[in-house]
Amino acid sequence: SYSAYQALKAMELGTLQGRLLAGLLAPHGDDPSPAQQQVAKSLAAQKIAQLRRMVEGETKRRTAEQLGREHVQMYGIPQLAENVEFLRASGDQLRQMRRVVAPLARVLAARLAARRRRARAGAIDLRRTLRRSMSTGGVPIDMVLRKPRPARPELVVLCDMSGSVAGFSHFTLLLVHALRQQFSRVRVFAFIDSTDEVTHMFGADADLAVVIQRITREAAVFTRDGHSDYGNAFVSFTEKFPGVLTPRSSLLILGDGRTNYRDPAAALLAHLVTASRHAHWLNPEPRHLWGSGDSAVPRYEDVITMHECRSAKQLAAVIDQLLPV
Incomplete structure (x- = not known):
């Protein structure tokens, strides 16, 4: 069978985009102007997007050709957007999935509000209860409850924007943005x-x-060859943004943990986790693929809690559990 995800991963779109950008900038010499860089990045991103659409269309055509029309009719029935797997979704399906972000965010916010109302009931404030009851001699006792201050944490998001997991990262960032009021502050790093x-x-x-x-066009998300490199990403985050993570921070990492056989820098990730109040990793790959090939997930799992998030429905369930009360 033909898989757009497998084909795109083998093509290494990040590397292709880096080479294309280098070729577009070559005529401008060693010191292109900011405007020239902007135009080149925009054109490179457009060309890669066109290539992605072509691959998706071709894999659909070949699948239909190989398996036959009856199979496509039987298994090609559109799924509900929230049940489509991120890594298998076509461009059209990803666009449909983005439409469910707002409804999902409303549901999650409503659930969180209900949990917070229950949490605000608080424990008995014994000192204030005794003071208030002195005027009645303690009969009846007028109970006073503590009002806990909602300690909304800061959210720090580290997201892999490489071609293989871009759809998942895009959707998750949309959902996080829709839920930003649930945090005291949100900082996003790509x-x-x-x-x-x-x-x-x-x-x-x-x-x-x-x-x-x-x-993709403007941020300095690749400075080498455009291959995913989690280890260097953690190094550059630590060097360029020291002090971002504090005991008030919740760290959220988005990505598949595939390092192209490079140093995963698991010890450095452990340092980031220790510096945070909470730390979680959302992975769009099926759990049975974790650790296969160039996946460094088993090493990362030793230092951070990792959650399988293959679809919007699964992602919403995980975020529902992780939202701060």
Whole structure:
């Protein structure tokens, strides 16, 4: 059978985009202007997007040709958007999935509000209860409950923007943006082989589809050959953004943990986890593939809690559990 995900991964779109960008900038010499860099990045991103659509269309055609029309009719029935697997989703399916972000965010916010109302009941404030009951001699006792202060943590997101998991990262960032009011602060960092902060792109009124395109064009997410490099991403995050993680921070990492056989820097990840209040990793790959090939997931699992998030439905269930009360 033909899989768009497997084909795109084998093509290493990140590497292709890096080479294409280098070719577009070559005529401008060793010191291209910011405007020339911007135009080249935009054109490179457009060409890679076109290639992705061509591969998706070709894999569909070949699957239908190989398996026959009856099979396609039987198994090609559109799934509900929230049940489609991120790594197998076509461009059209990913666009449909983005439409469920707002409803999912409303449901999650409502559940969180209910949990917070229950949590606000609080414990008995004994000192204030005794003081208030003195005027009645203790009969009846007027109970006073503590009002816990909602300690909404800061959220720090580290997301892999490489071609193989881009759809998953895009969707998750959309959902996080929709839930941003549940956190005291949200900071977003993107990477392929190097990390750059992209928080400033996520304004309250920002067009999120445009933001995702801007990240690929404008952010310094690859400085080497464009291959995913989690180890170097963690190194560059630590060097360029020291002090971002604090005991108030919740760290959320998005990606498949495939390092192209490079140093995964698991010890450095352990340091990031220790510096945070909470740390979780959301992985769009099926659990049975973790550790296969160039996957460094088993080493990462030793230092951080990892969750399988293959579909929007599964992702929403995980985030529902992780949202701060």
